[in-house]
Amino acid sequence: MRLKMNADKLIKKLLVMCTACCILAGIFTITAVASSHKDYTPDELLNVMEGIISWRKAISGVSLDEPLMSEVFLDSVGSTAGDWAAIGIGRSGYADDYNAYLAVTAAYISKSYQESGYLDRTKATEWQRIGLAVLSAGGDPVSIGEDQEGNPIDLVADGSYNRGKVMSLGTQGTNGLIFGLLLMDSMRYDIPADAADTREGLLEKIISSQIKDGGFNLTSIDPQSDVDMTAMALQALAPYYNSEKTYRYVQQGTKQDQVKSVRQVVDEALQFLSSSQQESGGFTSWGSENSESCSQVLIALTSLGIDPGNDQRFIKNGNTVIDGLMQYHMEEGGFVHSKEYDEENPNADPDKSNTMASDQALCALTALCRYYGGMRNLYDFRPEQTAELKKQISDLETRIHNLKEDAASEEITAVYDAYEQIPAEERSYVSSYAVLADKMAEKGIANNSEPLSEHMDLNTKGNGTVTSLFGQELAMSANIFFTEEDVKKVDSLPDPITSESYVEVVTLLDKYRKSENKGDYKQYKEKLEEKIKEIDQIKETIKSVNEEVTKKLYPLDKISLKDKEKVEEIQRKIESLSAYDQTKILQYEDILQANVRIKNQLNAIIAAAAAVVLVVILVVIVAIRMGRRKRLKNEKYIRENDDEDEDDEDDN
Numbered sequence: 001m002r003l004k005m006n007a008d009k010l011i012k013k014l015l016v017m018c019t020a021c022c023i024l025a026g027i028f029t030i031t032a033v034a035s036s037h038k039d040y041t042p043d044e045l046l047n048v049m050e051g052i053i054s055w056r057k058a059i060s061g062v063s064l065d066e067p068l069m070s071e072v073f074l075d076s077v078g079s080t081a082g083d084w085a086a087i088g089i090g091r092s093g094y095a096d097d098y099n100a101y102l103a104v105t106a107a108y109i110s111k112s113y114q115e116s117g118y119l120d121r122t123k124a125t126e127w128q129r130i131g132l133a134v135l136s137a138g139g140d141p142v143s144i145g146e147d148q149e150g151n152p153i154d155l156v157a158d159g160s161y162n163r164g165k166v167m168s169l170g171t172q173g174t175n176g177l178i179f180g181l182l183l184m185d186s187m188r189y190d191i192p193a194d195a196a197d198t199r200e201g202l203l204e205k206i207i208s209s210q211i212k213d214g215g216f217n218l219t220s221i222d223p224q225s226d227v228d229m230t231a232m233a234l235q236a237l238a239p240y241y242n243s244e245k246t247y248r249y250v251q252q253g254t255k256q257d258q259v260k261s262v263r264q265v266v267d268e269a270l271q272f273l274s275s276s277q278q279e280s281g282g283f284t285s286w287g288s289e290n291s292e293s294c295s296q297v298l299i300a301l302t303s304l305g306i307d308p309g310n311d312q313r314f315i316k317n318g319n320t321v322i323d324g325l326m327q328y329h330m331e332e333g334g335f336v337h338s339k340e341y342d343e344e345n346p347n348a349d350p351d352k353s354n355t356m357a358s359d360q361a362l363c364a365l366t367a368l369c370r371y372y373g374g375m376r377n378l379y380d381f382r383p384e385q386t387a388e389l390k391k392q393i394s395d396l397e398t399r400i401h402n403l404k405e406d407a408a409s410e411e412i413t414a415v416y417d418a419y420e421q422i423p424a425e426e427r428s429y430v431s432s433y434a435v436l437a438d439k440m441a442e443k444g445i446a447n448n449s450e451p452l453s454e455h456m457d458l459n460t461k462g463n464g465t466v467t468s469l470f471g472q473e474l475a476m477s478a479n480i481f482f483t484e485e486d487v488k489k490v491d492s493l494p495d496p497i498t499s500e501s502y503v504e505v506v507t508l509l510d511k512y513r514k515s516e517n518k519g520d521y522k523q524y525k526e527k528l529e530e531k532i533k534e535i536d537q538i539k540e541t542i543k544s545v546n547e548e549v550t551k552k553l554y555p556l557d558k559i560s561l562k563d564k565e566k567v568e569e570i571q572r573k574i575e576s577l578s579a580y581d582q583t584k585i586l587q588y589e590d591i592l593q594a595n596v597r598i599k600n601q602l603n604a605i606i607a608a609a610a611a612v613v614l615v616v617i618l619v620v621i622v623a624i625r626m627g628r629r630k631r632l633k634n635e636k637y638i639r640e641n642d643d644e645d646e647d648d649e650d651d652n
Helices: 007-019 042-059 081-092 099-118 125-136 155-161 174-186 199-208 227-240 260-274 289-301 321-326 353-372 387-401 407-422 424-429 431-444 484-491 499-514 518-553 561-575 588-651
Strands: 003-005 144-145 246-250 257-261 283-284 286-291 473-475
Touching: 042 353, 081 125, 081 353, 099 125, 099 144, 099 499, 125 155, 125 174, 125 260, 144 246, 155 174, 174 199, 174 227, 199 227, 199 246, 199 260, 227 260, 227 283, 227 289, 257 260, 283 289, 286 289, 289 321, 289 353, 387 407, 387 424, 387 431, 407 424, 407 431, 473 518, 473 588, 484 588, 499 518, 518 561
Parallel strands: none
Antiparallel strands: 003 473, 246 257, 283 286
């Protein structure tokens, strides 16, 4: 598909909405004082987002006109450092090489499944995070890569609704439940009847984990609510805010029976977040004020249709949540984790941009721009709403806001009827529904709306939608063909291959597998698969060397001559690699130091031995010379004595 968004129209729309709502505040650089309020234009917001990506390119050694999703960045596929950045980039629609990302991700998933049968033994979030990243890049997490039997891998089933057949989603804490639900709802997936977990089941588990103060934490062991976990819980609960269904559960900590709707739970959590907000507009998590907490709260608010720049609950000392986030923005483009040093936390460096902080800031600002642009929220990957549906929702919002305190029951009922005309799966985007529901309750008007969870089963598969906020044209063809140009690329691959060609080989193989004319180029599949095997072997060697250095050579100051064979063995492995692949040895300098240390020790021994030999030689020489002198002296003495004897005989 070819997706194009007119930059001028988007910018104009964002500008109007931003101006109308008096939004967005912050500072561009780190300062020691509290942030000051600033209204951002859409252009400024997009520039900040683009600056984050540019900083990412800089630390990856990629020029500004090249895609970030290339060799260095794609080495981090399957990790938080790679996947969260992909989510932010994809949801912003920044022009990049999404095909390369999806190809490398598919290869990573396939290798993990074929070697062990899973992505991670205990962490369900591995499936969930990667699944969201795949959707962000326009892929389908229901069918990606191949397992041990050659079947497509379903990250949604394995990481969310069927995870419980192997291990509970709650094994790693509340976040497993939260992101399990987020992944289920990302495309409004149809959950099978025999699934281990259902939407309703996860909703109840998340709700029942709420603490008395309204917040959430990672585990039931934690007595204190955490801002980050609370914000993430809200992101998962957001699609159900307008549901009237109530849940009966035992409250965590107090062990008291509770009966609450999602809206009640969310409102209490929002109050906790509001009371936790600092004068700077930011938030504290785990004892320190940090940028990631601001990012998570921004995503939560926009998911709920709350204006972060205008809602008085989230303005402290004149500072908004956006102000709180922007105080961590660095001139180089990235974001820092904290404004203060923390010896126990290497990420807490106020002088150095941090990848996690920057990636989450990108996600948060993307969520913000999508909200002000009237687009779907960050974790809703369905195609954007039609203009007709947007107008229908907008007109309804206007009617709700125009309801006066003394509005007649007939008028309120008419507005409610209009609400029910909105497709149930889209009602979560009616952000003022709570106002309508409260007026209905005041008038005693029956509210018979069906639970929204019953209308979420829409899709069994599908690619995530990538829409550019930057006015860039994205070419993502649904009809893929393997071409003669691709053949030339395969034929020109170096022999022997190096890991430098990994992204190109994996991308070509992925394109072949998806192509409609693959039958015409079967020989190239075999060639590419063989190249993949060779590169995998190279990577295993690199991994092995890096592990051996850590295990066998550290600490370096203890290296001695007895380690000579170990060092030589490692050196031989390194020398078997190409010059390019040798640069992938993370501890290469350490190995050189180890060699130097051993050589110095060996040279010292040789020098010492030489010195000993020299001393022995000198001693021998001295001994010989002294012996010779003694012998000569004796001979002289004997001669002299002989001469005296002869003289005596003559005298006689």
